[in-house]
Amino acid sequence: MKSAGPIVSLLAMVLVFASLTPNFVSAANLQAILESAAVPAVVAIGMTFVLVQGSIDLSGEGVAPLANILLSILIANSVTAHDLGAGAIAVALAAGLAVGALNGILYAHLRMPSLIVTLAMWLITLGLAALLFPSRQPQILDGGFVGLALHKHLGLSALVYLAMALALVAFIVERRTKLGRIGFAIGADEALVRLAGVNVNVYKVGAFAICGCLTGLAGILTAAQIGVGNPLAGEGLLFPGIAACVIGGTLLSGGRGGVLHSLVGVLVLVTLRNGLVQTGANPLLQKAIEGVVIVVAVAASTWHLRRKTRVVK
Amino acid sequence: MKLLKRISAAVVAAVAIAVGPMAGHGAMAQEKPKTIYLAVGTTSSEYWQEVIWGAEQVANSVGAKLEVYESGFDGQKHMQQLGAILAAGCEGCAFAWFPDSTAFTKAFVERAEAGGAFMTTMWNRPEEIHPWDTASDAWIANISFDGVDSGYQNGMALCKAIGGKGGIAVLKGTPDNPPSKQREIGLLKAVSECPGMTILDTQIGNWGQTEGQNITRTWIARYGDQLKGVFAQNDGMALGAVAALREKGLVGKVPVTGSDGSSDVLKLIKSGEMLSSMRISSQLHGAVAAALAYAVASGDLKIGDLAQAQRDFYLVQTLATKDNVDAMLSAQPNPADFSYDALKKNFWARSKGQIPVGVN
Numbered sequence: 178m179k180s181a182g183p184i185v186s187l188l189a190m191v192l193v194f195a196s197l198t199p200n201f202v203s204a205a206n207l208q209a210i211l212e213s214a215a216v217p218a219v220v221a222i223g224m225t226f227v228l229v230q231g232s233i234d235l236s237g238e239g240v241a242p243l244a245n246i247l248l249s250i251l252i253a254n255s256v257t258a259h260d261l262g263a264g265a266i267a268v269a270l271a272a273g274l275a276v277g278a279l280n281g282i283l284y285a286h287l288r289m290p291s292l293i294v295t296l297a298m299w300l301i302t303l304g305l306a307a308l309l310f311p312s313r314q315p316q317i318l319d320g321g322f323v324g325l326a327l328h329k330h331l332g333l334s335a336l337v338y339l340a341m342a343l344a345l346v347a348f349i350v351e352r353r354t355k356l357g358r359i360g361f362a363i364g365a366d367e368a369l370v371r372l373a374g375v376n377v378n379v380y381k382v383g384a385f386a387i388c389g390c391l392t393g394l395a396g397i398l399t400a401a402q403i404g405v406g407n408p409l410a411g412e413g414l415l416f417p418g419i420a421a422c423v424i425g426g427t428l429l430s431g432g433r434g435g436v437l438h439s440l441v442g443v444l445v446l447v448t449l450r451n452g453l454v455q456t457g458a459n460p461l462l463q464k465a466i467e468g469v470v471i472v473v474a475v476a477a478s479t480w481h482l483r484r485k486t487r488v489v490k
Numbered sequence: 491m492k493l494l495k496r497i498s499a500a501v502v503a504a505v506a507i508a509v510g511p512m513a514g515h516g517a518m519a520q521e522k523p524k525t526i527y528l529a530v531g532t533t534s535s536e537y538w539q540e541v542i543w544g545a546e547q548v549a550n551s552v553g554a555k556l557e558v559y560e561s562g563f564d565g566q567k568h569m570q571q572l573g574a575i576l577a578a579g580c581e582g583c584a585f586a587w588f589p590d591s592t593a594f595t596k597a598f599v600e601r602a603e604a605g606g607a608f609m610t611t612m613w614n615r616p617e618e619i620h621p622w623d624t625a626s627d628a629w630i631a632n633i634s635f636d637g638v639d640s641g642y643q644n645g646m647a648l649c650k651a652i653g654g655k656g657g658i659a660v661l662k663g664t665p666d667n668p669p670s671k672q673r674e675i676g677l678l679k680a681v682s683e684c685p686g687m688t689i690l691d692t693q694i695g696n697w698g699q700t701e702g703q704n705i706t707r708t709w710i711a712r713y714g715d716q717l718k719g720v721f722a723q724n725d726g727m728a729l730g731a732v733a734a735l736r737e738k739g740l741v742g743k744v745p746v747t748g749s750d751g752s753s754d755v756l757k758l759i760k761s762g763e764m765l766s767s768m769r770i771s772s773q774l775h776g777a778v779a780a781a782l783a784y785a786v787a788s789g790d791l792k793i794g795d796l797a798q799a800q801r802d803f804y805l806v807q808t809l810a811t812k813d814n815v816d817a818m819l820s821a822q823p824n825p826a827d828f829s830y831d832a833l834k835k836n837f838w839a840r841s842k843g844q845i846p847v848g849v850n
Binding site: 198200203205206208209212213216255303306307310312313314316326327329402403404405407408409410412413450451454455460461463 | 533662711757
């Protein structure tokens with residue numbers, strides 16, 4: 178019950194918006210919310226693996242554009258002559274995975290703070306994306322790929338089902354595999370895990386690799402949604418990704434939270450943005466309202482922890 | 491070897507003495523800049539790539555080098571870059587600069603003045619300052635496109651497309667940004683002339699595709715059939731709106747307008763999936779900004795001789811619609827039209843007049 182704070186916040190928000198405008202709970206609007214949540218959810222799932230270890234990954238707004246641009250110039254498109262089809266997806270995913278693993282290796286083996294390593298990687302990957310950008314946005318001509326976002330099954334696109342399936346797999350990895358469980362232990366008390374004779378670095382690199390790969394996937398899905406390759410497409414992915422995890426109850430200090438928590442956090446943020454448009458809130462006030470809700474939601478979800486630890490960092 | 495060195499040193503000295511007075515005379519007539527410095531928001535957009543291309547044609551035609559500085563729309567970054575260039579000593583340098591927001595314009599031109607350099611600015615000028623009243627020895631001109639006209643023409647096209655009746659939704663760029671403000675003023679003028687057209691809602695999409703898509707998706711759910719059209723203040727958000735409409739099979743049925751006239755939007759206009767977009771001459775923007783900076787820095791133009799209408803002006807633009815889009819798509823810019831000599835004949839040949847009061 179103590180960790181129900183985020184869910185309660187989400188339900189409370191739904192009730193408030195539903196009472197303000199009947200359209201809010203319409204099937205069409207719920208579909209719109211889920212469609213908008215798909216890409217942030219993929220980012221937040223990856224981020225969760227890093228956060229529970231007490232690390233952070235800031236490279237998302239570079240990795241996603243890099244994957245996005247790699248995919249869009251390698252798949253059938255209006256600018257370059259390449260047409261690798263599914264191969265383009267594989268290359269883009271591999272790039273995300275490689276950058277993530279590199280993040281992990283630099284952080285774990287060279288003992289550099291993840292904040293600095295991933296900040297540098299953000300700039301490196303964004304620079305690479307800008308370098309790869311042809312002089313005009315490549316329009317993606319591969320109908321099957323763009324169809325991922327366009328064709329609806331029971332009212333939802335393949336992107337939404339993909340995000341749901343990923344969440345399920347991530348949840349199983351988190352709860353049932355060593356990678357997941359040792360990740361929590363590293364976040365809670367790394368020294369203890371080391372004493373137990375576990376090779377901590379392997380799990381650290383693993384978490385960053387997962388995060389990098391999923392962030393790359395987010396860049397690919399964005400390309401399917403907007404139908405073009407654009408290095409600016411990753412803008413605004415990072416902050417909601419981290420905020421969603423924290424709102425959901427994943428601690429930045431590690432050891433607590435999880436994939437399902439982060440998903441609730443994503444829904445809180447997406448529902449909030451949707452609801453503010455639906456209820457016709459002043460657009461200039463929306464950012465401020467978002468900020469207030471984030472503070473309230475995090476306070477509500479971590480109140481019991483604050484009292485227990487009496488420490489605020 | 492030593493002897494050879496001594497002889498050559500003596501020859502150099504003799505030549506220097508003989509040519510010295512002439513070289514001094516040449517310096518008085520002002521040295522031609524070897525570099526043109528261009529500041530852009532990002533290199534990852536078609537508009538900015540075309541601006542760079544335009545400036546490049548000017549630089550190539552005078553044998554100068556073009557150095558491009560990207561900020562990712564971060565004014566602080568351009569500030570540091572400008573500071574570094576000027577610190578190395580850059581008297582008489584030519585800058586074609588993009589102030590990332592109006593908050594930075596004054597700081598940029600004043601820095602150029604302090605460094606003894608010359609600067610043209612693109613897009614962002616705060617309402618209360620002008621090249622003739624602020625850093626007027628360095629700030630040559632501010633060059634922009636008429637956002638009011640863009641908002642008005644796109645708004646009227648939308649009015650016509652929906653038969654003069656129905657609700658439209660507006661995707662705004664960023665608040666307090668001159669192009670965004672201007673396009674809104676223009677749209678409101680169109681709405682006043684088309685009383686049947688009402689604005690259902692205005693949202694801030696920050697010029698981005700993903701945000702435009704998410705907001706439009708929410709509008710479709712909220713307004714359903716009531717939503718007759720989408721007015722996007724730029725092409726990026728318009729593309730997002732089209733993507734959201736496409737998800738619901740509404741593309742082409744709900745008209746969308748943009749502004750910039752980028753090639754992917756022109757293709758959508760051709761296929762009937764978008765209604766219109768204001769096509770700005772981005773190559774010309776870069777070329778004129780670079781050419782004016784070069785002209786003053788090289789002594790071909792004197793700042794003091796310029797009239798106000800030559801120092802704060804709009805460039806030509808055309809509304810792209812289904813009727814003229816084919817010509818636009820097939821037109822290839824001719825590098826010769828953007829050479830310094832071609833532009834020098836009349837730098838303001840394609841000016842659309844002075845920027846009026848109250849739109850920045």
